[in-house]
Ligand code: HEM
């Protein structure tokens with residue numbers, strides 16, 4: 001039996017500054033994971049990935065990042081994604097500092 | 101200090117200019133990422149989790165005050181005010197913008213520094229003993245040889261596309277402080293009939309297949325160095341596997357084909373090419389050696405002030421007990437500045453700290469600064485009479501931690517806080533171990549202890565050769581830490597043995613505490629170090645401490 005499809009978001013790093021970015025449902029690259037489009041089935045993931053690659057002028061290393069649904073939008077589905085969404089844990093740098 | 105030639109400067113300025121063009125072409129869309137990636141890697145530019153990272157070589161760990169100030173300026177202007185010193189004697193900036201990197205490379209070029217060959221399948225930054233030119237046990241300064249290797253390997257057409265990255269390390273003393281046997285080629289200086297030469301080992305490496313380098317030549321006269329290195333590389337270019345990235349390192353060829361086969365290939369090649377070396381390399385070596393201005397060591401100043409300060413100030417005494425090493429001149433000391441204050445990120449220095457170290461090196465250390473593979477900073481030539489003043493100045497800047505070689509002097513790679521390849525974090529584990537043993541006030545009681553932590557199997561944090569090694573893994577989306585025991589990073593290099601199942605991030609610190617507690621209980625006396633006790637007793641009592649429930653069951 002095929003494994004259930006685990007939800008994902010489309011993510012990449014910004015070409016100019018390397019910042020983590022996500023693809024929103026409006027075909028925009030956004031900074032916040034919560035604004036990303038959560039993708040819950042495989043066919044949609046394939047389609048959106050193809051669209052993302054066409055929109056990748058400023059996006060480097062486009063990939064499907066594990067995510068899960070949360071009350072305010074997608075949440076990280078893996079520790080790696082949690083750090084990407086937030087920044088490092090040894091300094092208050094990266095996205096966690098930008099939100100403040 | 102070594103003074104770079106005009107040729108070198110022209111070369112790095114040119115490379116920075118070329119990279120500026122490449123960045124512009126990438127941003128305009130003329131280059132795709134696939135085309136650009138190898139170009140940026142050739143210039144030390146990685147893409148990590150949160151940002152780009154720029155890796156700058158500090159050849160054989162030697163840096164002068166102006167260069168260090170320039171790194172501080174770069175950190176302030178284009179990064180977040182700090183830099184991370186690594187086990188490969190590089191500095192990494194974690195937050196540069198791609199568009200700023202050409203300016204950063206220009207700023208580096210202005211002081212003769214660069215990021216060339218810090219990446220890619222080339223001969224990487226040659227690493228060396230951080231006490232080179234200073235230590236009491238040294239046969240000869242290894243840095244002129246390291247510089248000769250650097251000049252010979254930089255942009256060498258035959259060695260730009262090796263099967264895989266290639267690392268060379270060199271030690272000027274039979275006591276290996278450069279972990280030479282963990283490198284593709286390790287050079288350990290020894291003497292035969294009063295002549296300096298090298299014990300040459302090949303095929304060492306860490307990563308997913310940790311291997312101790314094997315001796316290919318017991319004694320290589322120093323004058324044969326370049327032709328011999330070229331012969332090894334030539335053999336490697338022939339037999340190194342290009343079909344599989346994980347099998348491409350020289351160590352795999354040595355493992356699969358045997359050291360005797362590699363030796364035969366090397367020696368055959370050596371017989372061919374040795375005659376082609378007409379002595380020019382030795383002239384260049386002599387010129388290089390002359391460029392390393394020797395420190396002016398003064399006699400007769402005495403060490404009374406030092407002795408008095410030690411008697412008067414217990415904090416200074418503690419620091420001088422741990423952070424000093426024997427200099428070849430009895431009135432001098434090698435002073436190590438710890439970048440491992442308890443709870444801080446191992447190897448990080450702020451721009452203010454870099455500037456202070458640069459100033460202190462000028463005031464007290466003949467302008468000579470080294471970066472050690474253990475992620476600390478070394479002032480190799482300090483007169484003992486100046487040590488108390490040096491220590492007082494370091495204290496002001498949180499740089500006087502007296503923990504060299506102790507349990508909180510931990511090597512840790514960037515791990516999952518930064519690295520795109522990581523499977524778990526390393527930095528917080530290092531921070532918590534250091535903080536915990538500081539709270540317990542046990543650090544000095546425990547004595548010599550090398551803990552080394554990597555955030556994935558690539559082993560950038562040298563965990564295989566830690567007395568206690570910690571490897572961070574990903575177990576079904578949860579950070580998990582595997583412990584290895586009995587590793588050794590010296591001339592008696594050994595790869596640690598896996599102790600058993602891994603620990604969660606909450607279990608690992610108590611596990612280390614149990615392990616160290618067991619050592620304190622079973623050592624013969626305070627002079628028996630952890631690694632000595634481990635060698636005497638074997639792993640069983642240590643495993644029992646790590647996994648107590650198993651014993652009970
Ligand atoms: C972007 C960050 C980094 C990447 C992508 C990276 C990548 C790698 C990889 C893939 C290996 C395994 C090589 C092999 O087994 O063939 C490796 C080994 C190694 N790296 Fe890193 N590394 C990074 C950061 C660092 C840092 C920060 C240090 C120093 C603290 C370092 C020092 C080393 C060392 C000492 C080894 C093992 C020696 C060897 O067998 O080559 N690396 N690295």
Ligand code: SF4
Nearest residue numbers: 513519522555556560
């Ligand atoms: S050991 Fe792994 S996690 Fe650590 S720096 Fe190297 S590649 Fe990254």
